[in-house]
Ligand SMILES: Cc1cc2nc3c(=O)[nH]c(=O)nc-3n(C[C@H](O)[C@H](O)[C@H](O)COP(=O)(O)OP(=O)(O)OC[C@H]3O[C@@H](n4cnc5c(N)ncnc54)[C@H](O)[C@@H]3O)c2cc1C
Ligand code: SF4
């Protein structure tokens with residue numbers, strides 16, 4: 252990279268409301284040749300700049316083979332994300348990226364996949380689900396476990412139902428606080444592992460969500476015989492630059508932006524769960 | 529980085545009364561000269577018009593939490609030890625515009641990189657520790673992970689005139705980190721100060737061209753001996769030390785040591801230590817209004833791991849107290865850097881000790897935490 256790392260102008264093509272606080276923006280680069288796909292690996296992220304307000308890190312949730320468009324699903328939490336929520340089709344943002352290492356999909360080919368996510372953690376594996384379902388014969392079983400605190404936090408409910416009907420795919424959902432129309436389990440997502448058949452010799456686990464959940468899930472999966480190099484997780488830290496310079500996203504000697512955000516468990520085991528790291 | 533043995537330097541002798549020739553050689557090549565001057569009651573780098581602006585006897589007295597200017601008699605210009613600034617602000621300014629954005633008529637955003645302000649500067653009086661610190665910043669801003677065009681432009685416009693340290697301050701400990709007090713690397717032109725003049729030798733091709741313009745005479749064995757003896761004496765006078773061994777596993781093994789909480793009881797979390805440190809590079813980005821209609825600018829500003837917002841995530845700080853913030857500063861600099869840059873991030877300049885308002889001494893804290901249990 253010898254050029255300045257400038258954002259590129261991107262147009263909002265579509266805005267989808269997923270829940271009262273979560274929305275998806277479908278974006279297209281203004282400068283791209285109209286049929287060029289956005290080149291990224293599922294699990295990578297962009298830095299999205301809202302004019303006049305600021306920049307935030309957002310996972311890319313679409314399939315890399317999508318032409319013209321790429322999607323970001325955003326939870327409204329603060330200044331920039333609230334501003335992003337006000338965008339409408341035709342509005343512009345600046346996009347830098349993609350950054351970081353994505354999920355080990357080449358390694359996962361021919362194996363079973365276990366995706367375990369909590370909260371909006373699902374954003375960083377949704378791209379994997381789309382990727383696998385479009386290339387179904389290249390992968391073994393696909394197990395999707397998703398947990399939310401409140402049943403109404405679950406977004407993409409119709410998609411989960413559709414994914415659950417796909418061949419060789421198992422979808423289990425859990426909510427700490429269920430509502431009357433909730434068909435999933437009551438409790439934490441890690442407990443769903445009790446209801447899943449796992450072949451430790453041919454399963455790659457991809458985990459994303461709150462760090463305490465990740466630690467609990469890893470303990471169960473290791474207990475079920477999955478080797479450390481079959482456990483992958485996506486981590487989050489405050490992030491300013493996206494390319495290893497700003498110093499904000501360090502976890503021990505690791506930089507989430509350039510060494511992650513997807514890490515093998517073996518790489519982060521020493522630092523995971525240490526208070527204040 | 530072992531000091532370059534004196535014969536390898538192959539220096540000539542520049543009499544003190546002929547020093548203006550160096551200013552002339554630099555000015556002819558378009559470099560403004562920054563040199564030691566008193567400002568805000570410290571020795572810092574300011575533009576000097578000629579050799580007449582150099583002040584003899586300029587010195588300082590430093591100790592934990594304390595800095596005082598001190599003037600001595602004698603002809604020397606470089607008896608001071610490092611002030612708070614060093615070279616970092618010259619290549620990595622505290623505030624910098626990265627790019628500008630404005631909407632075009634069709635709504636598209638137009639982004640323009642800010643052309644870096646990169647004046648040709650010759651720095652007279654760069655110290656061994658600061659050159660070692662600059663080499664680390666080079667790796668960070670120009671390395672494989674990221675390349676920074678603004679940093680690169682400012683760095684390329686620098687001509688560095690290193691000066692051996694003949695005196696150590698009470699907070700200096702570069703001998704233990706292997707970064708001083710004699711110049712080892714990273715300068716264009718090296719100088720060693722003696723009462724009647726300077727040993728001068730080139731470190732780069734640009735330095736060779738400047739040396740060729742100087743009225744050098746042959747350096748006498750007495751000159752060479754005195755210069756070598758002076759840096760040896762400065763090293764021997766240092767009373768602080770950081771273990772020279774790798775501290776990575778010792779520190780990562782001491783994440784729950786009681787001392788972190790003990791230091792947090794004294795640490796104000798002000799971040800002064802990181803601001804004055806020649807290798808700390810953390811920064812934040814923010815968006816501000818530009819001058820033009822609808823224009824916005826993206827600004828990069830110094831930041832430190834002592835700011836609670838540095839680790840803000842989901843409504844809270846990951847590093848939620850001074851103990852873990854101080855621990856982050858120390859473990860990143862002395863442990864994480866080995867993995868990231870192949871060496872410790874401390875060059876022994878002592879600034880963090882001098883400029884800590886609570887007089888916290890990094891060397892004492894590290895000694896208390898790792899004891900004698902470092903790796904090698
Ligand atoms: C690699 C990566 C991928 C991410 N992917 C997504 C995604 O797909 N969808 C999504 O909605 N969010 C994602 N995030 C989180 C998102 O970047 C933050 O929510 C966003 O930066 C908050 O900005 P804000 O201006 O709206 O909030 P601010 O006004 O800055 O702060 C509001 C709240 O957000 C928290 N916050 C600030 N910065 C961050 C940060 N970098 N990460 C997390 N919390 C932060 C603050 O603690 C505070 O609670 C990702 C973060 C990372 C590091
Ligand atoms: S940690 Fe302290 S002594 Fe070491 S380089 Fe930084 S400011 Fe100087």
Ligand code: SF4
Nearest residue numbers: 795796798799801884
């Ligand atoms: S160690 Fe000293 S200089 Fe550093 S943050 Fe604490 S009080 Fe400030």
